[in-house]
Amino acid sequence: MKMKRASKIYTALIMIFLFAPIAILLVFSFNEAKSLSVFTGFSLKWYRELFRDSETLRAVLNTLLLAVSASLISTVMGTAAAVGINKLRNKVLRSTLDSVTNIPMINPDIITGISLMLMFVFVGRLFGAATSLSFWTMLISHITFCLPYVILQVLPKLQQMDQALPEAAMDLGCTPLRAFFKAELPEIMPGVVTGLIMAFTMSLDDFVISYFTAGNGFQTLPIRIYSMTKKTVTPKMYALATIIFFVILSLLLLSNFYDEEAMNKRRQKKKSKEK
């Protein structure tokens, strides 16, 4: 009995630590005054202000544009890489490739950021460009650090898959490409989707690497918020953070729902096989 109460308190504490900051942010985004300490009344003022602030909205658009394109490209590249790694028969080569692709993930962001910036500047100088950093360099950087997460999600799915599956498809007359899309891809889809969502969120909230590789004129949201610290961060940002929180939450729910459905399907398949 005692244990039960203790475990309840423990769970409650964990929940408070996890969600209290977000709750505070949410509440104060509806505050009428500018202050973070006094709640003077409910108002949608900061949401209105947010939608009037063209520079911040542009930063949000920039961030989304970057996150969407980086996650899509890195999902395609990552899936292809995972398929390639999975097909390797040479064990040494395979484990080497596996660890090499993991390096950008383990490497501290700050080192990835600085080295990417140095490389872009170096290449830019080579071609005599005045500004070597732009949207494109940021995109390349984001793809670089998203890629390992996609591979990490897709590779296990490929390994779980019955290796005879694509062979059977080709036996039945599929070309290798068609076999991949018809037989392999549906099987590894949950991994691909999780990889895509992970890459998207990683790119969305990256600060360090973006900070080093941002050019003039293309500012992402985290960089913009950071630069507000000379004066105070305005409550518009709480409003924005609240919106982003709910968007991410719904994405997460969507991915969970998808996983569940895929799981159910597999169970049903197994059952019908047993019959």
Next chain:
Amino acid sequence: MKRSLSLLLAAMLLCSVLLAGCGGSGSGSGKTLTLNVYNWGEYISDGSEDSFDTIREFEKWYEQTYNQKVKVNYTTFASNEDMFAKLSSGAVSFDVVIPSDYMIARMAENKMLLELDFKNIPNYENINESFRGLYYDPDNKYTVPYTYGMVGVIYNASVVDEADAKGWDLAWNEKYKGSILQFNNSRDAFGTAQYKLGLDVNDTDHLSWDAALAELKKQAPLVKSYVMDEIYNMMESGEAAVGTYYAGDYFTMIDAQAEGVDLRFYYPERTNYFVDAMCIPSCCQNKELAERFINYMLSPEPAIANAEFIYYASPNAAVYTDEGYIEEMGEEAMEILYPDIENFSRNYNEYAYRSLDQATLDYVNSLWETLKIN
């Protein structure tokens, strides 16, 4: 399920194409000029709360005046050091930057600034005479001042006795133990102690810094915490009663002060002065356009809007003599923001921080660490 997934993917792709579409517009056509501006965050009137949208208005004004489209890429930084690092990486090019005085001196020393052509900046004549020939730009070649200000003492009059509110001593007063805030950066924190003791803040003699450290150590047990922009919330809520910060920021705090908190402000006799100024870095791609932008920033409408938005004092006569502006700010604010503007140059050159040589900087930072560890 597969269909819904492919729909999701298609939607995302469409989004990215659409977004790319609006991101790319403007830079596409050859006729549109681009101006890259690099400024502090929240340091320009940006159209929020029905204020003047400086950047958009500049684009409109430019098209009307010169019959040419211009697209301003406006980017922000959080500190002078961030800005310096970004510029000296050589990876970006900006046309107008707005750093603080000591950083300007350092940039000029490193040949990172271009000389301005004042023929393109006729509004410069509105700048008060006191802002010419300041130490960071003695020959008025590189800069046009944007804002200036001074450090003062902010206190909560419902806690602090009026009789104690004098000089730097208030920040060392035992009575307010546990509710005093001090700067969380070495230069400003040491500065308060040096001004209090009557020392030169730009001294290279270690003894002077040691004396300031001793003074800060005396203060340490009274200090609630060492803060930068956290000071806003702590003063507004009444959590802290005494803090030292910039005059302009005091007005931001007043706007948001809680019930029962009565914030007041005064200047100690000796204090720090700063100037943030517009200048053109050597990586500039279109100098004439940059100069026109600077000139536009000095013209009455944007200059007044910016001064009202930032709450910092403006060296621009078109601002501080404007009746609408004076009325908007109020008498008290005008007195605090513009004390003794005619003697600014003398006070500034005597009291303002200058860039220290590396050896002194290292020494100060090592002292700062010993203070923060204890």
